[in-house]
Amino acid sequence: MNTEKKKGWKEIPMAGVCWVPSTSYLTGDWKIYRPVWDSEKCTRCVLCHLYCPDGAITWKAKTNEMIFNYDYCKGCGICEAECPTNAISMKLEGEP
């Protein structure tokens, strides 16, 4: 969860001028559910990577892992719905 301290109205530029690049805008704090990956069930078909609308899922070749970037994952659940082996389940934020 993104916990950066938000600035006040006296500290930010007018008219919505961005004072940081858009990649610094962590949209991950929009999500209510987060995807949790099961390495055993996963076949590394990378459909989740292809379907993720935020490009928040990548395959790490070195360790043969699927990496979920929770800074940008909005918790839409498309990965869970598309996964052919049910290796992804959506868990409520804050739940273990």
Added chain:
Amino acid sequence: MTAIQQKGQKVIALNGDEAVAYAVKQCDVDVVAAYPITPQTIIVEKFSEYVHDGEVDTEFICTESEHSALTCCLTAAAVGARTFTATASAGLALMHEILYVTSGCRAPVVMAVANRALSAPINIHCDHSDSMVERDSGWIQVYAENNQEVYDSIIQAFRIAEHAEVLLPILVGLDGFFLSHTLENVCVLPDEVVRNFVSQRQFPLVKNHEGKLVPFKLDPENPITIGPLDLQDYYFEHKRQQEEAMQRAPEIIKKIHEEYAEISGRRYGNGLVETYRLEDAELATICLGSTAGTVKTVVDELRAKGVRAGLLRIRAFRPLPVQDIIEALRNVKAIAVMDRSCSFGGYGGPVFHEIRHALYDSNPHTHTVNYIYGLGGRDMSQHMILKIYQDLEMIIKTGRTEHLVQFVGLRE
């Protein structure tokens, strides 16, 4: 030699629309985008003649709608252009969405509105329904009493809107037909005097996404983003900034009005409100726009008979000069607020809402009543205004208000 000639000014006959076009011609405007609508049409016609005759160095864009006209001005202003548009009635209503985008993007667009009624039934004549409905859109609103003030207000408007402490769009209202189509003598300044007064647009520095301080305009060399997606996390903060700019505006309006008075010799009260024989008045009316001229005549007649009557004309309706209003009405015993528009189902007209609200905490508590008048161009004649002052006298005499909100000049 008159004082006017000494300042290098000349007197020419202009209707209100022509006065707008003449002022814009002198203000070194980069982009004018507009769509013609009665009673604003002459502004666009006249200005297009200036463009055709090579009298101005302005990109003139004939758009297919007012929505596009304002969008052109907003975007041109965002890249640093000085911009102007003009509209009325349905045209302003069609701009509604972009009015908010313009103020939110802090684009200092100047717009003349030849105030006209809203349909239906269709009506091309004057009332203030069109701009009153936009009072919450984040635009500064100034209403002129006569064509001279129209000319002067447009020139001042560029300086106010573009001021680094303000950076808000501004609307100058001129009463449709009563001003827009009525020929009056107007004193105009020499071109170079106006050019020097309005000068060049200045750009405050803002911090961009690379952490650099860059001028507040869209420029590929120094890229910034203006008005992007802004959700629960920062939208509220940006709206608060707009309100702050509005709160700073009255001082800037007064300062620029005074600076302009030095080059022109003309003043309209303090630039925010104008008082007329109000110092020792017991009875006061409050109005906006051209009606004030008629009211002043009635005030003079009443004063000649020993009645202590006065007038407060609101020149800047947004931002509302609350302290000036309270101060001006401090010793008045009864007030009639005149509204040239109707807030259907509301508790009186929009000007009444504001004035009565502003006076609520002032001491002493004054009788404040409302008269809705002149919808769709209905004439507001001297005898109607006289009747309003007589009503106020009766209120003071009896200490009672019979009707809080009334319609004047309406047949039963």
